[in-house]
Amino acid sequence: xxxxxxxxxxxxxxxxxxxxxxxxxxxxxxxxxxxxxxxxxxxxxxxxxxxxxxxxxxxxxxxxxxxxxxxxxxxxxxxxxxxxxxxxxxxxxxxxxxxxxxxxxxxxxxxx
Ligand code: 5GP
Ligand code: ZN
Numbered sequence: 817x818x819x820x821x822x823x824x825x826x827x828x829x830x831x832x833x834x835x836x837x838x839x840x841x842x843x844x845x846x847x848x849x850x851x852x853x854x855x856x857x858x859x860x861x862x863x864x865x866x867x868x869x870x871x872x873x874x875x876x877x878x879x880x881x882x883x884x885x886x887x888x889x890x891x892x893x894x895x896x897x898x899x900x901x902x903x904x905x906x907x908x909x910x911x912x913x914x915x916x917x918x919x920x921x922x923x924x925x926x927x928x
Contacts, residue, residue, distance in 0.1 A: 821912035851920030892919035
């Protein structure tokens with residue numbers, strides 16, 4: 817399958833890693849939108865949030881544990897934003913489930 821995040825997960829495409837274990841990889845976004853901008857992905861290919869099921873959802877809670885750990889490690893005690901863009905209207909460009917962990921500046925709400 818021609819998926820760039822699968823290739824990043826298996827090392828075919830290099831990335832700057834922030835965290836890795838058997839099921840999850842966190843790496844720095846190529847085009848950061850904040851002083852800290854990390855993408856957290858399951859190593860397993862799940863195409864979007866819309867494809868989360870009872871069978872594969874455990875990795876999503878694990879991703880949020882990793883986000884909390886990275887937030888502490890990276891000194892984001894003032895807070896951060898976790899974003900998932902799902903599908904066309906959500907603005908998803910890479911069709912492999914990923915959560916943006918962004919911090920180090922003030923964010924506004926509602927988001928565009
Ligand atoms: P989306 O718009 O799908 O929510 O986010 C995709 C994100 O992946 C974008 O922020 C984009 O900058 C990032 N991205 C796309 N290709 C690569 C890549 O090859 N390496 C890294 N590190 N980030 C990428
Ligand atoms: Zn993939």
